Every structure is written in C-alpha cells, then in structure tokens.
Amino acid sequence: MGAVEVSTWTGLELEAVVTEAKQYARSLAKTDPARANQILLRGAALHGDIGRLIPEDTVRKSPTQRTAYIVRDGRWLGIRYISVHWQLGRSLLDSITPDPATNPDVKTWYQEIAAHLLQMRQFAAAVDHFARARQMFPSDSDILFSSGVLHERFGSKALQAAVESVTESKRESPSVNSARAELVRAERFFRDALAYRPDHLEARVRHGRVLDDLERHDEASEELRVAIAGGASGWLLYLAELFLGRAEEARGDHTASRAAFQRASVLYPNAQSPRLALSQIARRTGDRAAAQRELQFIASLPDDERRREDPWWMYYDVR
Amino acid sequence: MDVLRRSVIAIGVVVALAPAYVSARRQTFTSRIDAVRVDVLVTDNGKPLLGLAPSDFEVLDNGVRQRVDLASFEQIPLNVVLALDNSASLQGLRLGHLQTAGKRVLEGLKPGDRAALVAFSHVVSPSQGLTDDLDRIRLALDRVRGEGLTSLVDATHAGMLLGESDAGRSLLIVFSDGVDTSSWLTADAVVETARRGDVVVYGVEVGEHRVSFLRDLSEVTGGRLFSIESTKDLASAFAGILEEFRMRYLVSYSPQGVAPGGWHRLEVRVKHRGATVKARPGYFAGQG
Numbered sequence: 001m002g003a004v005e006v007s008t009w010t011g012l013e014l015e016a017v018v019t020e021a022k023q024y025a026r027s028l029a030k031t032d033p034a035r036a037n038q039i040l041l042r043g044a045a046l047h048g049d050i051g052r053l054i055p056e057d058t059v060r061k062s063p064t065q066r067t068a069y070i071v072r073d074g075r076w077l078g079i080r081y082i083s084v085h086w087q088l089g090r091s092l093l094d095s096i097t098p099d100p101a102t103n104p105d106v107k108t109w110y111q112e113i114a115a116h117l118l119q120m121r122q123f124a125a126a127v128d129h130f131a132r133a134r135q136m137f138p139s140d141s142d143i144l145f146s147s148g149v150l151h152e153r154f155g156s157k158a159l160q161a162a163v164e165s166v167t168e169s170k171r172e173s174p175s176v177n178s179a180r181a182e183l184v185r186a187e188r189f190f191r192d193a194l195a196y197r198p199d200h201l202e203a204r205v206r207h208g209r210v211l212d213d214l215e216r217h218d219e220a221s222e223e224l225r226v227a228i229a230g231g232a233s234g235w236l237l238y239l240a241e242l243f244l245g246r247a248e249e250a251r252g253d254h255t256a257s258r259a260a261f262q263r264a265s266v267l268y269p270n271a272q273s274p275r276l277a278l279s280q281i282a283r284r285t286g287d288r289a290a291a292q293r294e295l296q297f298i299a300s301l302p303d304d305e306r307r308r309e310d311p312w313w314m315y316y317d318v319r
Numbered sequence: 320m321d322v323l324r325r326s327v328i329a330i331g332v333v334v335a336l337a338p339a340y341v342s343a344r345r346q347t348f349t350s351r352i353d354a355v356r357v358d359v360l361v362t363d364n365g366k367p368l369l370g371l372a373p374s375d376f377e378v379l380d381n382g383v384r385q386r387v388d389l390a391s392f393e394q395i396p397l398n399v400v401l402a403l404d405n406s407a408s409l410q411g412l413r414l415g416h417l418q419t420a421g422k423r424v425l426e427g428l429k430p431g432d433r434a435a436l437v438a439f440s441h442v443v444s445p446s447q448g449l450t451d452d453l454d455r456i457r458l459a460l461d462r463v464r465g466e467g468l469t470s471l472v473d474a475t476h477a478g479m480l481l482g483e484s485d486a487g488r489s490l491l492i493v494f495s496d497g498v499d500t501s502s503w504l505t506a507d508a509v510v511e512t513a514r515r516g517d518v519v520v521y522g523v524e525v526g527e528h529r530v531s532f533l534r535d536l537s538e539v540t541g542g543r544l545f546s547i548e549s550t551k552d553l554a555s556a557f558a559g560i561l562e563e564f565r566m567r568y569l570v571s572y573s574p575q576g577v578a579p580g581g582w583h584r585l586e587v588r589v590k591h592r593g594a595t596v597k598a599r600p601g602y603f604a605g606q607g
Contacts, residue, residue: 072408073469073497073500157500161499165498272442272473273473276443276473276477277503280476280512284511291480301444312501313441
C-alpha cells in the first residue's frame, strides 16, 4: 500500500484502518510484542511520509480536522486543513508497549517530525505535535528547544500581524496568544532545554533574545555573553552579537552596544542590520555624520540579495 | 566635529533665519539653539490657506510665546525622499502603479529640488544621497522588483537619514501595502529618531491594513497619513502630497525663555478663524 494511495482516503476511512491496526497490534502484543510494535512503528512512518508529501488538505477530511491559516509576509492568504496523518501517526505510537515514552524509535519519530514541521513552517500542525511530544519526553532538550522556537515564532511581528489579519477578516481566532504570552512560553522552553543541555548554544542565543524582548535586559546580556564565550560561531555568533547590541542599548550602554554591532558587521560585512543599528545609535547620540556614513555604506552594497547575506532575515527559520 | 556642534545638530528642528539662508549650508552654531524652524500646514475647509505673514502665527514653545521671525513657502527647495515597499505583495500591475506614482512625484519637482529613493522589501536599498539628477531615480524605480518580506521600519529610518540635509525642506513619502515583518530596528526607536529630525513624513497605506507605525510617524513629524483603497490611487495620492507640501509654511523663531535641552512641546496657531494647523507636536534638543 503506497503513501499516495492512502492519502486519497477519507478521514473516517483512515481512522477505521488505524483503529483496526491498533486492535490487531494489541492482540499480537500478547504473544509477540516486538512484532506488534514494529507494525505500529511502520504505520506511523507511513503516516509521517504522507504528512510530508501532502502537509495540508484543501477540503476537510474529518470533522476533527483542525484549520491551518496560510500566511505570507504578515498577511492572511487562505485556509487549509492540517493533515490528519500526523495525528494518526501519533495515535498508532500511543499503542506501543510497554510504554511508548521509553521506546527510542518513537522518540526519533517525534523528533524528526518536529524538525520537519518547523523547517516547512507547518506551525499549526506543530502545536499538537509538540504538545504530545513534551508529554512523552518532558526532558528531551531537542523537543523543548523546538517548542521554544515555535512559540518564539508565534511571538514574532510577522506571525502576530498574520493573526491580526485573520481576526480582522472576521474568521475564527487562530490559537496564537499575544506576543508577550508567546515569548513567555518560549523563554520557559529555552530555559528548560538549557537545563537539560547547557551546551546548546542556539538555545542560549535564542533564550537571550527572548529575555531581551521580555525587557529582562540584564539577564539577556549575560546569557548572550555566555553563548559568545561558549563558542558560538558563524551565523550564530553574528546573531548573538546583534542581540547583545540591542540588549546593551536597552541597558543604556551605548559603548558596549556599538561594539557588539561592530563585531556583528565584521562577521557579515554586507549585512544591513548592524549598520542600521549603528546609524540609529549615532543619530540618537547626535553624531549625524556617523549615522550618514553607515547609511552610505548600506547604499553602496550590491543590489543582488544573495551578496547581502544577513542571517537576521532567516532567524525564525530552523537551519 | 566638536561637542558643542554635535549637541546643537542633535536638535530636531533647526535654524532658518532668512529665505536666502535656507538654500545655503547650515551655519556652525554656537552654544545655544539659534533658531527653530517648523513646517506648518494651514488649511481652511481642507484647502491650504496662503498669504499668511509671520504676525499671523502664534508659536508656543513649552508654553512660552515666541516671536515668529519668518513664515515662508514656495522659494525653499525641497528634498523629497521616496521610501517604497516592493515586497512580494507588490507585483505586476500594483508594482506598475507604484512606479508610476514615484515618477509622478519626480515630474512635480522644480529646479533646485532634489530627490532620493529607498526601495525596500526585507532588503533596504537606499540611493546614494539626495540628487537633482532625477533620471537616476527614475532608473532606480524601473529596476524595482516585487519580492521578499517587508522591512518598513528599517527603510523609514534610512529614508529619514537620507532626507536630513543641510539645505532645503525635507519630505519623506513612505508607502507600504502591509505590515512590517522583517525589520531589525524597532518602530519605537525610529519614531524617537523622527522626533530629533526635521523631516516631515507623509505615510501612504493601501487596503484594509492599518499601520500604526506610519500613523505615529506622520503625527510626530507633523505630516499626514493617507489611506487609499487601491494602488490605482497611488499616483494621485503622491502628487497631492507633493502639492500640499509645497503649500506648507516654514515658520522660524529664536527660542526665548525656554530651557535649551530636552523635549520642547510646540503649539502653533494662526490668527484666522476656522483655520486648521498641522505641525510637529514638538522637537527634541540635545542628546539622550
């Protein structure tokens, strides 16, 4: 049975087959639990593949299927329905014996699907997936980190604007909280991820940024400095310096702020964000000439976006 | 640049003592605010009210009445900066409307006026300063492509810096059809910068999206926000803005009886019943 063939079934047909598979596995588990688990894992893998192939449905396949809003550049574009296959995969894995939470293959399935949903920006599907993943693996740093990324994204300007756009259109409210509430959740997930894995540098950088957004500037500065001292490099170091510059600016230390933005601009010489930040500080402190110099530098950058790489533009995307 | 000069240049609204001066470079200031200039729009029943003299204006700086030295318009060259959203939502016909609108503004400029362009998606592309070579700006407009996210706040900051010139009066027209999704700078910081400059911002938004950033910015700079239904209306909106801006008075006075630093609350009135006055609500003197 191929993934494409199964993808054409209705939600009720799919649920019936999954129920039957679970009943069969339960019966088989009495005599051959390993074989029963293998069947359930294969079923979950199949549904995972279908979810990857067809992540959303244009028509509702099942009464329980949840809505996903398609947005671009902060603007609501249309409605889709979250693929039922993610939920069906999870349902199959719930029947793994003796306890799915102790099965390494189950954990791998959750982690891989979590990474895929974030990479493909399937945020609506990610909410339920991550919630279940956290129930099963509450101390898994990768799942906690991914949850932090998801809620940080929900707190972003682009997502908040999209939510507003959906609400303005008099459709149902998407299940995204206020920016602050989402950032509070993200902060908690990053903090927990770091508690289990203190050397997770990206979690630390993101934690620092979220703390700064929550106006906890001193803690943000400290966290970002730890990440920098801990060996952040490349794009992650650039972002850490950029966020540190902002945190120091908020703390009123223009010298430290300027130094951090300058270090960021050395790492990515054609990036506009640190230059804009430096020009803004210069303008604010009355140094109009320095502000103009930074602006002229931006004006001299190539038109071709590919030669103007700025990791800030990709910050909300998982690498 | 010495400390003294720096502290004075940080003042948002600065010196203009006589029309002849305005087209020249700004002088080096001494230890006090020599003069403050404020761009003022006076309308009566929605139409610009012309022919007013300095004595027709009443200016209160932090509540203290000031003597107006000058109230003029027309003869002062303009610096017009266009900050135009060319994110992915601006493609095809809509992009064409935007390019036409930009060119309409350029057609309306007079000898001595200068222009600059900041095209933006998530990438902010400012032109190399203000220029009277308008063909350069036209070519830059033709090269604009609709793609990417929207860095409205970053682009507005760049536009304000471009507009800050030693000569002329500066108008920044900011157009966006959506919300900011990718700026590094924060809206609050850029609005704060706007308080420290003398660029007047006119915002233009299209469709159902209301952009509070543009509203705030227009308000603090004494400009206006236009909400239009369709990009088809852009050219007339842009032309109307330029026309209105030319009808604004440049009112200047030498502050008396007020502390030199900090935020100065401004109230500008005219002695004409029924007239509506639009000017920036204040200016910021000094650093901080």
